[in-house]
Amino acid sequence: MSSAPEGRFRSSSVPLITPGPRRTTLRTGDGVRIEAVYEPCTADAGAAAETSFDSTAIVVAHGFTGSVDRPAVRRAAGVFAQHAAVVTFSFRGHGGSGGRSTVGDREVLDLAAAVEWARALGHRRIVTIGFSMGGSVVLRHGALFTGRSTAGAEAGGIAEREGHIEAHADAVVAVSAPARWYYRGTAPMRRLHWVVTRPVGRLVGRYGFCTRIDRNDWNPVPLPPVEAAGLIAPAPLLIVHGDQDPYFPLDHPRMLADAAGDGAELWLERGMGHAENAADESLLTRIGDWAVAR
Template identity: 40%
Template sequence: MTDALYRSAPLSAPERRRLTTSDGIDLDTALLRGGTDRTTAVVLANGFTGTWRSPGTRSIAERLLPIGDVMTFDFRGHRDSGGLCTVGNLEVHDLEAVCAHLRGLGYTSVASVGFSMGAAVAVRHAAMFGGVGAVVAVSGPSMWYYRGSRRMRLLHFGVEQAFGRWFLRVARRVRVIDTGWDPVPPDPTQAAPDLAAPLLVVHGDADSYFPIEHAERLYAAAPEPKDLWIEPGMGHAERAMTPERAERMALWLARRMGGRSGGEDGERGT
């Protein structure tokens, strides 16, 4: 990795914490310490059905530790967190609860890194609440109700049909609302112009959920400073992350949160 940002750090077991959102939902979270900068923290927001317990999420978190300590959590309706998943709507309150908790612990700079549904939440959260030093949106949608891929049609079946919700609850330990949004919240592209933090959009050209047009649409809507990486051969979200990609994200965060840019910041497909 350039600039030799990544290096091994002594790791301790994740510190389990229960947090409560502003709308009363109990969240299961884990703080991973080992960063050398105790003023900066990074929050990882998983995709739909994702969990902080997954080896993939842990691997990404470890690669971000040179930036600071990393907090991961399960969105509402996922595993041991309370409530019902709203598939990207009320989850902004989950992310705000985690960011506020970190600020309460004394971290003066907090960044959010979201994947798929978590990417949409990270963009909307930063636009609505502010308070983050940088946002990374990986494999995120630019609009709601997209059904242009087979996987997204299956996902809609899972959240809209009783059998699909039963399967998610039994097989993936995810509990989903059985009603539609009312009102429909602004989508990530509509929220992006209100961002006051640097944005990095990362998307694979082999994503089987959302084509790269989603990344390009989101990037075009956001104000500067912003960067877009279209990654050759990359699939979708956490499972498509490699150590090298996570390390480059860490380098981008270090530069942007430190007020610096250059090198690969503005490059596509690096």
């Protein structure tokens, strides 16, 4: 296993494959501190301990205004932990993490740090599962960080870093993800754009939703999710979307699936709303089953 630069996982004293939950602070490639939690698989503790170095870990990427301690994230982690070890974390600007939210741009570095940590703990197979904004992040991460190189490169965006542990995902799940940027076709998305782009809106985000939002526009605009979806293969990709999603209508998941072609599965869930808050235990269980089977 590659060695990480000193301080890469600052505040972490977790030995490889520890038996119980651990909370730590990670350092991203651009120096932002990210809070993260590791939970071992709860399915069969004895068997998991014997095969842990070959086991799967699921890394969960929450939606905008979420955090590692939000009830919906903890509920999802609890269900996924019945299938595999789980790493949850708060994106920059959310919860106890540092920095400011760039609403899906630099967050790909946060996910990369969480994936690196899971590999540092000894897990050889990583599945990333993202919800809403987190769904767009896992798509871009899957396209930019591949098993063919230790880091992806995006024009003006992500610089390759030397000496770090592999940050790629072996399978990707995007739940309630947008296909394209700047979408304003629904009332919830128009409200979200107001929160992100207006000074008063950012104050509402900070004090109403505990989310600190960067005031700067994207420069350059990151790779769109629909383009990223076509670059993830040969890693398996699962796209999950509710037919009652108030944020993104069904043309979004269909565009993602079309872009990915034969490399993706598409689940359109009847009666489901948006993201982790709308994902019930049955759906989370099916996603967990898919994650460990692929």
